[in-house]
Amino acid sequence: MKTKPMKMKIPVCARALSFLLLLGFLQLSEAQQPNVVFVLADDYGFNDIGYHGSEIKTPTLDEIAASGVKLENYYVQPICTPTRSQLMSGRYQIHTGLQHGIIWPEQPNGLPLNSPTLADKMKESGYSTHMVGKWHLGFYKNEYLPWKRGFDTYFGYLTGSEDYYKHLRGYKGTFKQFLDLRNEHGPVKNESGHYSAHLFTQKAVDVINNHDEKKPLFLYMAYQSVHGPLEVPEKYMEQYKHIKDEKRRTYAGMVSAMDEGVKNLTQALKSKGLWNNTIFIFSTDNGGKPMVGGNNFPLRGEKGTLWEGGLHGVGFVAGGALKSERSGEVNKELIHVSDWYPTLVRVAGGHLNGCLPLDGIDQWDTINKGNPSKRLVLLHNIDPLYKKSGAPHYPDLFDTSVRAAVRYGSYKLITGNPGPGKWTPPPSAQSYSQALDADQSLYFQRETSNPKNVWLFNITADPTEHHDLSEELPQVVRVMLDLLSKMNSTSVPVRYPPDDPKSNPALHGNVWGPWE
Ligand SMILES: *[C@@H]1O[C@H](CO)[C@@H](O)[C@H](O)[C@H]1NC(C)=O
Ligand SMILES: *[C@@H]1O[C@H](CO)[C@@H](O)[C@H](O)[C@H]1NC(C)=O
Numbered sequence: 001m002k003t004k005p006m007k008m009k010i011p012v013c014a015r016a017l018s019f020l021l022l023l024g025f026l027q028l029s030e031a032q033q034p035n036v037v038f039v040l041a042d043d044y045g046f047n048d049i050g051y052h053g054s055e056i057k058t059p060t061l062d063e064i065a066a067s068g069v070k071l072e073n074y075y076v077q078p079i080c081t082p083t084r085s086q087l088m089s090g091r092y093q094i095h096t097g098l099q100h101g102i103i104w105p106e107q108p109n110g111l112p113l114n115s116p117t118l119a120d121k122m123k124e125s126g127y128s129t130h131m132v133g134k135w136h137l138g139f140y141k142n143e144y145l146p147w148k149r150g151f152d153t154y155f156g157y158l159t160g161s162e163d164y165y166k167h168l169r170g171y172k173g174t175f176k177q178f179l180d181l182r183n184e185h186g187p188v189k190n191e192s193g194h195y196s197a198h199l200f201t202q203k204a205v206d207v208i209n210n211h212d213e214k215k216p217l218f219l220y221m222a223y224q225s226v227h228g229p230l231e232v233p234e235k236y237m238e239q240y241k242h243i244k245d246e247k248r249r250t251y252a253g254m255v256s257a258m259d260e261g262v263k264n265l266t267q268a269l270k271s272k273g274l275w276n277n278t279i280f281i282f283s284t285d286n287g288g289k290p291m292v293g294g295n296n297f298p299l300r301g302e303k304g305t306l307w308e309g310g311l312h313g314v315g316f317v318a319g320g321a322l323k324s325e326r327s328g329e330v331n332k333e334l335i336h337v338s339d340w341y342p343t344l345v346r347v348a349g350g351h352l353n354g355c356l357p358l359d360g361i362d363q364w365d366t367i368n369k370g371n372p373s374k375r376l377v378l379l380h381n382i383d384p385l386y387k388k389s390g391a392p393h394y395p396d397l398f399d400t401s402v403r404a405a406v407r408y409g410s411y412k413l414i415t416g417n418p419g420p421g422k423w424t425p426p427p428s429a430q431s432y433s434q435a436l437d438a439d440q441s442l443y444f445q446r447e448t449s450n451p452k453n454v455w456l457f458n459i460t461a462d463p464t465e466h467h468d469l470s471e472e473l474p475q476v477v478r479v480m481l482d483l484l485s486k487m488n489s490t491s492v493p494v495r496y497p498p499d500d501p502k503s504n505p506a507l508h509g510n511v512w513g514p515w516e
C-alpha cells in the first residue's frame with residue numbers, strides 16, 4: 001500500500017511534463033507556421049497583367065507583386081483540371097491518370113484518392129483549411145468533394161464554364177442549365193444575381209474575418225475570373241472605352257473586378273493582422289484564350305496548347321512571411337505548379353509521409369533565399385489519347401506522333417500536335433488582323449497528311465519559340481526523346497471514362513453534385 005502513491009505519482013508527473021513540453025512545442029511551431037493564401041486565376045493570360053505591359057490595368061496585382069517576388073520562369077499546365085490536379089497532388093498527370101483533357105461534369109472521374117491532397121497535408125500540420133471557388137477535380141462520389149479532401153470549409157462550384165451571375169452550368173447535349181454552387185452543407189440557392197468575383201471575394205473575406213488565430217490559415221481562393229463567359233458589371237468596363245474590341249474590353253473589365261477582389265482580400269488579411277505572417281501566392285491556371293478576350297503575346301499559342309502561351313504562367317509570391325530582402329525581385333528560376341505541394345508542406349513544417357512519390361520540388365529556398373532551382377527537368381505532359389499527328393519519326397525512341405512536351409534545362413521538345421501555334425497580339429495592336437491571317441495559313445499547313453511533329457527550342461534564348469532547332473540539333477532531339485520515353489515508362493493508364501447518364505442533375509434535385 002505504501003509504495004502505491006509513489007507509483008501513481010511518477011507517471012502523472014511524466015504525463016504532465018510531456019503535456020507541457022508538447023504544449024510548448026506546439027506554441028513554438030505555431031508561431032513559426034505562416035498563413036498561406038493561394039489565389040488562382042482562371043484562363044488568365046501572360047499579357048493580361050499590368051507589369052507585363054498589358055493595356056489592362058491591375059494596380060493591386062502589380063503592387064503586391066512588386067512587394068514580393070515575380071516568378072518569370074514559372075510554368076503551369078495548359079488547361080484547368082491538369083493544373084489544379086498538380087497543385088493539389090504535387091504529381092504529374094502521367095502519374096494520376098489525368099493526362100487527357102479536363103474532367104467533364106458528366107464523367108465519373110476525379111483526382112485519385114490514393115495520395116493526400118495539399119489541403120490534407122496542411123490540415124495534418126495543424127492548419128485551418130478553407131477553399132473558395134472552382135474545384136474541377138471530380139465530384140461523382142462524395143469522397144471526391146473538396147471538404148472530403150482536406151478542406152474544413154468550402155464555398156464554390158464543382159464544374160467549369162458556368163454563368164457568373166446565375167451560377168448555372170449546362171448538361172451536355174441539352175439546353176438545360178443546372179445550379180452549381182454549394183458549400184460543405186449542400187447547394188446554395190439564394191445567390192443568383194451575385195457576380196462571382198464579388199461573391200467569392202466576400203466568402204474568402206468571411207473566412208479571414210472568422211479565422212481563429214490559434215491555428216495558421218490555409219486559404220485556397222480559386223476565382224472563376226477571368227474564364228468565359230464574358231460577363232462583368234458595366235462599371236468595370238468604363239475605364240476601357242478606348243479598347244474597341246468588345247471581347248477584349250469585357251475581359252479587361254473582368255480582370256479589373258478580380259484585381260479589386262484581390263485588393264479586398266489582402267486588405268482583410270492586413271486588417272486582421274495576418275498579412276505580416278502570410279505567404280501570399282498568385283498564379284494563373286493556364287494561358288489566356290484570345291477567342292474569349294485573353295492574350296499571351298509575345299508568347300506563341302494559347303490555352304490548351306503545348307506552346308509557351310499555354311504553359312508559361314503569370315505568378316508571384318508576396319506577404320510578410322517572405323524575407324524582406326526578396327522584395328522587388330524578379331525570379332528567373334524554373335518553377336512549376338507541381339512544386340507548390342512540397343514547398344508549402346515544407347513551410348507548414350509538415351512531412352510527406354503517406355504521399356505517393358512527388359514530381360514537385362521544394363522551391364522555398366529558391367523563392368525565399370534566391371537559391372538556384374533544383375528543377376532541371378519539367379514534363380509538360382504526354383497525352384496518349386490526343387489525336388496522333390504525322391509520322392512516328394525516331395521510332396526507336398518515342399512515337400513522335402503522340403502529343404507530348406518536355407523541358408530539360410533551356411531546351412524544350414514538343415511532339416505530336418501541340419495545338420494552334422500562332423502569335424496573337426492583343427486586338428488593340430495594329431498587327432492584330434495580319435496575325436490572324438498568318439494564323440489561317442498555319443491551320444492549313446496542319447491539315448496536310450504528314451504534318452511536322454517535332455520541334456526543339458532553346459527557351460532561354462528564344463522564349464517566343466520562333467527558331468525551331470530540331471533539324472540543326474538532331475542529337476539533342478534524341479536525348480530529349482529518350483527522356484520522354486523514360487518518363488513515359490512510369491506513366492499510369494489514362495482515366496478518361498465515358499459520360500455517365502446518371503450524372504444528369506435533372507435526376508437529383510436539378511443541382512450538379514455526386515451521383516454515385
Ligand atoms: C444566402 O443564405 C445564406 C445562409 O442563410 C446567408 O448567409 C446569405 O447571406 C444569403 N445570401 C443572400 C444573397 O441573401
Ligand atoms: C471590394 O470591397 C468594396 C468595399 O466593400 C466593394 O464595394 C466591392 O464590391 C468589393 N469588390 C469585390 C470584387 O469584391
Ligand SMILES: *[C@@H]1O[C@H](CO)[C@@H](O)[C@H](O)[C@H]1NC(C)=O
Pocket residue numbers: 273276
Ligand atoms: C505585424 O502586424 C501587426 C498588426 O498590424 C503589428 O502589430 C506587428 O508589429 C507586425 N509585426 C511585424 C513583425 O511586422
Ligand SMILES: *[C@@H]1O[C@H](CO)[C@@H](O)[C@H](O)[C@H]1NC(C)=O
Pocket residue numbers: 397398399400402485488489491
Ligand atoms: C508509353 O508507354 C506506354 C505504356 O508503357 C506504351 O504503350 C506507349 O507506346 C508509350 N508511348 C510512346 C509514345 O512511346
Ligand SMILES: *[C@@H]1O[C@H](CO)[C@@H](O)[C@H](O)[C@H]1NC(C)=O
Pocket residue numbers: 409410411458459460461462
Ligand atoms: C540557350 O540560350 C542561352 C542564351 O542565349 C545560352 O546561354 C545557352 O547556352 C543556350 N543553351 C544551350 C544548351 O545551348
